[in-house]
Every structure is written in C-alpha cells, then in structure tokens.
Amino acid sequence: xxxxxxxxxxxxxxxxxxxxxxxxxxxxxxxxxxxxxxxxxxxxxxxxxxxxxxxxxxxxxxxxxxxxxxxxxxxxxxxxxxxxxxxxxxxxxxxxxxxxxxxxxxxxxxxxxxxxxxxxxxxxxxxxxxxxxxxxxxxxxxxxxxxxxxxxxxxxxxxxxxxxxxxxxxxxxxxxxxxxxxxxxxxxxxxxxxxxxxxxxxxxxxxxxxxxxxxxxxxxxxxxxxxxxxxxxxxxxxxxxxxxxxxxxxxxxxxxxxxxxxxxxxxxxxxxxxxxxxxxxxxxxxxxxxxxxxxxxxxxxxxxxxxxxxxxxxxxx
Amino acid sequence: xxxxxxxxxxxxxxxxxxxxxxxxxxxxxxxxxxxxxxxxxxxxxxxxxxxxxxxxxxxxxxxxxxxxxxxxxxxxxxxxxxxxxxxxxxxxxxxxxxxxxxxxxxxxxxxxxxxxxxxxxxxxxxxxxxxxxxxxxxxxxxxxxxxxxxxxxxxxxxxxxxxxxxxxxxxxxxxxxxxxxxxxxxxxxxxxxxxxxxxxxxxxxxxxxxxxxxxxxxxxxxxxxxxxxxxxxxxxxxxxxxxxxxxxxxxxxxxxxxxxxxxxxxxxxxxxxxxxxxxxxxxxxxxxxxxxxxxxxxxxxxxxxxxxxxxxxxxxxxxxxxxxxxxxxxxxxxxxxxxxxx
Numbered sequence: 341x342x343x344x345x346x347x348x349x350x351x352x353x354x355x356x357x358x359x360x361x362x363x364x365x366x367x368x369x370x371x372x373x374x375x376x377x378x379x380x381x382x383x384x385x386x387x388x389x390x391x392x393x394x395x396x397x398x399x400x401x402x403x404x405x406x407x408x409x410x411x412x413x414x415x416x417x418x419x420x421x422x423x424x425x426x427x428x429x430x431x432x433x434x435x436x437x438x439x440x441x442x443x444x445x446x447x448x449x450x451x452x453x454x455x456x457x458x459x460x461x462x463x464x465x466x467x468x469x470x471x472x473x474x475x476x477x478x479x480x481x482x483x484x485x486x487x488x489x490x491x492x493x494x495x496x497x498x499x500x501x502x503x504x505x506x507x508x509x510x511x512x513x514x515x516x517x518x519x520x521x522x523x524x525x526x527x528x529x530x531x532x533x534x535x536x537x538x539x540x541x542x543x544x545x546x547x548x549x550x551x552x553x554x555x556x557x558x559x560x561x562x563x564x565x566x567x568x569x570x571x572x573x574x575x576x577x578x579x580x581x582x583x584x585x586x587x588x589x590x591x592x593x594x595x596x597x598x599x600x601x602x603x604x605x606x607x608x609x610x611x612x613x614x615x616x617x618x619x620x621x622x623x624x625x626x627x628x629x630x631x632x633x634x635x636x637x638x639x640x641x642x643x644x645x646x647x648x649x650x651x652x653x654x655x656x657x
Numbered sequence: 658x659x660x661x662x663x664x665x666x667x668x669x670x671x672x673x674x675x676x677x678x679x680x681x682x683x684x685x686x687x688x689x690x691x692x693x694x695x696x697x698x699x700x701x702x703x704x705x706x707x708x709x710x711x712x713x714x715x716x717x718x719x720x721x722x723x724x725x726x727x728x729x730x731x732x733x734x735x736x737x738x739x740x741x742x743x744x745x746x747x748x749x750x751x752x753x754x755x756x757x758x759x760x761x762x763x764x765x766x767x768x769x770x771x772x773x774x775x776x777x778x779x780x781x782x783x784x785x786x787x788x789x790x791x792x793x794x795x796x797x798x799x800x801x802x803x804x805x806x807x808x809x810x811x812x813x814x815x816x817x818x819x820x821x822x823x824x825x826x827x828x829x830x831x832x833x834x835x836x837x838x839x840x841x842x843x844x845x846x847x848x849x850x851x852x853x854x855x856x857x858x859x860x861x862x863x864x865x866x867x868x869x870x871x872x873x874x875x876x877x878x879x880x881x882x883x884x885x886x887x888x889x890x891x892x893x894x895x896x897x898x899x900x901x902x903x904x905x906x907x908x909x910x911x912x913x914x915x916x917x918x919x920x921x922x923x924x925x926x927x928x929x930x931x932x933x934x935x936x937x938x939x940x941x942x943x944x945x946x947x948x949x950x951x952x953x954x955x956x957x958x959x960x961x962x963x964x965x966x967x968x969x970x971x972x973x974x975x976x977x978x979x980x981x982x983x984x985x986x987x988x989x990x991x992x993x994x995x996x997x998x999x
Contacts, residue, residue, distance in 0.1 A: 562777045563743070563777050
C-alpha cells in the first residue's frame with residue numbers, strides 16, 4: 341500500500357508537469373496568443389511590444405518561460421496579465437462556490453443515476469424502462485447551456501415564473517437557505533446529463549450481472565429478490581460507476597462546470613476559467629488547469645483504492 | 658414403499674423464443690424417496706438442467722410455460738409464487754451448479770456466503786452462522802476451516818470451491834440436494850472425490866439427491882435409479898442395474914460405449930454417437946433419436962411411447978426394436994471389439 345502510494349505520487353507529479361507544459365505550449369502556439377501584442381494595444385510600436393515581452397520574460401527560452409510561470413504559480417505570486425490580480429487568490433475565492441455547486445449536483449446525479457438505472461434494469465422492456473430510457477436520452481442530448489437558459493427563462497426572475505433567483509451565489513456561511521435556494525437550478529442543470537448517462541450505463545451493467553452464475557446461486561439459496569438485487573447484483577454493477585463518478589466529479593470540482601457556472605453567474609473556478617479564456621489570459625488558465633488536473637490525478641488514485649476495496653481480487657501494485 | 662419426497666408428474670417446460678417455441682422438457686415423471694439418489698443423464702440440451710431448475714423455480718419468466726405437477730411433500734411447487742419459493746430454495750431443496758468458478762460471488766468471503774444461506778432461513782446471529790459455516794466447511798473436507806472461512810473464492814481451488822458450494826447447499830439441512838453437473842468443470846481425480854463426498858453427505862444429512870450429468874460413469878457408483886433424457890424426453894428409465902446391465906435404448910448404448918472401462922477389453926477408439934442432438938424448435942418426426950440411430954427402421958417414424966417392454970417392472974424405454982434383437986446387438990456399440998477378444 342505504501343509502495344503503491346509512493347509510486348502513484350511520483351506519477352501524479354510527472355503528469356502535472358506534463359500538463360502544465362502542454363498548456364503553456366498550446367497557448368504560445370495558437371495564433372494571436374502572444375500576450376505582449378494584446379497588452380500593448382492596437383497602435384503599439386514594435387519597440388513597445390519588445391519592451392513588454394522583455395518585462396514579462398517572453399523573450400526567453402520557452403522552457404525558462406514555462407519554468408518561471410510554474411514557479412511563481414506554486415509560490416502563489418502569479419498574477420493575471422489582464423488585470424494583475426493574483427491567480428491563486430482568485431481560484432481560492434472561487435472554490436466555495438464551485439464546491440457548493442459540484443457536491444450538491446454530484447449527490448443528486450449519483451442518487452438519481454443509480455435509482456433510474458436500477459428501476460430501468462429491473463423493469464427492462466416494460467413501460468417504466470422505456471419511459472426512463474427516453475428521458476435519459478433526452479437528458480444526455482440536451483446542451484447544458486441551452487438547458488440552463490431555458491430553466492432560467494421558465495422558472496427564474498425576469499422569466500415566465502419567479503420561483504427562483506436568476507443566478508448568483510450566496511455563501512453557505514452567510515445564509516444556508518438562500519445558498520440552497522440559489523443553487524437548486526444550477527444543481528439540476530449540471531446533474532441532468534450525468535443522471536441520464538449513469539442510468540444508461542448502470543442499466544446495462546445490471547442486465548449483464550443479473551445473468552451471472554453467482555446471482556443464480558444467490559437465488560437458489562432462497563434469498564429475497566431485494567437482497568439479491570442490492571447485495572449481489574448492485575454491488576457488482578456499481579464498480580464501473582465508481583470510476584465514472586470519480587473522474588466526472590473530479591472534473592467538475594476542478595473547474596469543469598464552466599457552462600453551468602457561467603449561465604447562472606456562480607462565480608466559481610469554472611466561471612473564472614471562462615473569464616480567462618475570453619481574455620486570452622494565460623496565468624489564470626495555467627492556474628485553473630493545474631488545479632483541475634490535480635483533482636483528476638488525486639481522484640484516479642482514490643478510484644484505484646476504492647476498486648481494491650470493492651473487488652478483493654484486485655491488488656494495489 | 659416410503660412416502661415419496663418429490664413426485665414429478667408429466668412435467669413439460671416450453672420457452673417462447675424469437676425463433677419459435679422451444680420444447681425444453683416434454684414430459685418427465687419420477688418419484689424421489691428419502692435417502693435415494695436419482696441420476697439424470699443426457700447430452701447438452703436434453704432438458705436435464707431445465708428439469709432441475711424448474712423444480713427449484715429458477716426457470717420462471719414471462720416466456721416460460723409449465724405443465725404437469727412437481728409435488729414436494731404434497732405441494733405443487735409449480736403453483737407456489739416466486740416469493741413463496743424462497744421458503745423451499747436452500748431450505749428444503751439445495752442446489753449445486755456446474756461451474757464452481759463462477760457460481761460463488763467473487764466479492765464476498767466464503768464464510769459470509771454460507772452464513773447468508775443459513776440466515777436466510779434460520780434465526781441465528783452472525784457468530785452462530787459463522788460457527789456453522791466453519792463446521793460445514795470441515796464436513797466437506799476443507800483443511801483449516803477456521804481460517805479458510807475468511808478466504809475469498811479466488812483463494813480457493815476449483816475442487817475446494819465446489820466443496821464450499823456443497824457446504825452452502827447443505828447448510829439448512831435440505832431434504833433434497835440437486836447436483837447439476839457438479840463435476841463437469843473439475844478434473845478427474847477431483848470428480849471422484851466430489852462424487853464420493855456427495856454420496857457420504859447424503860447419508861449424514863439424510864437427504865435425497867438428484868444427480869445430473871452427461872457422464873454415466875460418474876453416477877454408476879451412487880445412483881439408485883437412472884433417467885436417460887434425449888431431446889427433452891425420457892428415453893429410458895430404470896434402476897441403475899437395469900440401465901447398466903440391460904440397456905434397451907440404442908442412445909443409452911451410445912452413452913455407455915463412450916465411457917472408458919477397465920473391466921472390458923481395451924479398445925482403440927471409444928464409441929461416438931454420430932451427429933448432434935436435434936433442434937428443440939424443429940424436432941424430427943417419430944423417434945427423436947432416429948436420425949442418429951444405427952438400428953432405425955420404418956416403424957421409427959412413429960414415436961414410441963415410454964413404456965415397460967422387458968420382464969423387469971419399472972424399466973421403461975422408448976424403442977420399437979425387438980428386445981431379443983437388442984440384447985444380441987447392443988454390445989457392438991457398448992464395447993466394440995469385445996466379441997473378437999472373447
């Protein structure tokens with residue numbers, strides 16, 4: 341176990357180094373990506389641009405540039421090209437909103453995904469299954485931005501009904517009720533896609549597992565059908581769901597809920613990333629990407645540990 | 658004659674599939690008395706497993722149709738609801754399956770899986786169930802049961818897993834143990850141990866046994882009565898003695914001829930039954946074995962009934978051939994080459 345953790349930790353560091361370098365490279369390579377040119381404005385002279393480049397260190401070797409940026413990011417001194425705000429401070433500010441959105445949505449989509457997947461599998465081929473399948477496919481197909489805007493239009497202030505506020509975020513510590521009230525629509529919007537997807541995956545897993553010999557053995561023991569479903573079928577079918585959930589959850593925690601945060605003006609990490617993309621502002625992008633990548637690598641290690649716990653045949657190596 | 662524990666009367670099982678109606682079992686009848694062993698023999702698809710699973714109520718589904726009766730201590734199990742069957746499964750009738758590699762749940766400990774069966778039927782606490790599991794594992798010959806009880810299935814060998822399955826099936830002292838090809842997935846030396854174990858445990862637990870196999874050699878030692886099935890039908894039925902020493906059905910001869918035997922002169926090649934079993938959707942007319950039978954004649958286009966054609970009462974078969982003709986010719990199939998040797 342210790343050897344496993346050490347090996348995975350070294351792997352994580354290597355992955356993060358590679359990710360940060362690739363992000364830097366992409367940003368420098370894209371047309372119009374040169375920050376000096378944009379900072380200098382439309383009527384800049386070449387001398388102007390050159391001096392900005394020198395100031396930002398952009399005239400140096402690309403490896404040196406990249407190394408300096410990562411170093412200042414890790415020491416917490418990296419600032420935006422656009423408005424000089426501190427990147428690490430900004431990400432920290434966004435974390436409560438992002439976590440509130442993602443943990444709530446994650447619980448909703450996990451619960452309903454498992455619920456509809458199980459119902460759909462048990463009632464396979466019947467009306468309930470067909471109904472859920474149709475809903476799931478609709479849920480998977482709805483673009484998040486469109487769904488967010490439609491929900492706002494239908495249920496929020498300035499729309500047809502005024503049941504919900506038109507976005508924004510109220511900290512949990514300030515007012516728990518307002519916190520939840522503001523987050524209901526964003527939670528649903530973010531969860532819908534995953535509910536549909538998890539439901540489909542779980543349905544087919546259950547239908548595979550239900551034909552396993554050990555399920556027949558469980559039935560031959562005289563167990564009740566609920567116990568067979570929960571203890572024998574669901575237990576085996578949920579293992580792939582653990583992977584899916586781990587990675588999806590890590591991605592949204594890491595700032596992946598860009599569209600939902602933007603549509604509902606929840607000023608979290610994803611929202612911050614969206615701003616930075618709009619301004620082609622490299623330092624915040626670098627910060628958010630590394631922050632997100634760190635979640636992905638940490639969660640994938642957690643998934644492997646959970647696997648070894650869920651399936652005793654798997655050894656951590 | 659003792660009161661029969663299980664009385665199966667003209668059981669028929671059909672499944673509706675996309676290709677048509679599958680006549681999986683078309684009429685099987687037998688009695689099982691306490692302490693007796695019934696062997697059901699036949700090729701894949703002959704209906705032997707479906708018969709066993711139907712007794713347990715494991716073949717139910719929207720596409721399945723049943724006729725006849727399965728009387729267990731006087732109750733027709735075909736009419737018991739699926740949840741009502743929970744009382745019988747494991748508790749009154751225990752079952753062992755073919756492949757011990759896949760029949761145990763890989764994510765639970767062996768002991769927990771046995772304890773689960775016990776707790777499904779009896780009011781025992783966890784510790785009591787665990788102690789019983791250890792004791793059962795000891796009875797089926799698992800070494801160090803106190804520690805092996807906490808192993809996972811993948812830590813057991815194939816033979817040990819089948820022993821664990823037997824322990825699980827016997828955990829609630831069932832009156833009937835159904836063994837559905839329990840030795841097929843195991844190698845030969847382990848096969849003999851498992852058969853011997855089942856033979857011994859049925860006496861310890863006073864259970865009757867239905868032993869399903871495609872290998873007549875496996876049950877020669879322990880069966881009291883044998884049913885030979887072909888294409889969902891019983892083609893020969895009688896005591897083990899009748900079936901081994903006076904087999905009436907050319908199909909039975911083929912099965913007997915395909916077993917290597919030490920008590921007969923050695924032959925270069927064992928007998929093979931040419932061809933494969935018919936599709937259960939589209940059965941041949943007349944005797945179902947006719948297309949593969951070397952002795953088929955005109956009359957075989959008419960289906961023979963299962964009836965008593967020999968002197969021994971209770972020895973039934975489905976063959977039009979003359980009994981004397983069969984007695985003179987069957988050794989050509991059962992032990993080819995032995996005439997010259999003798």
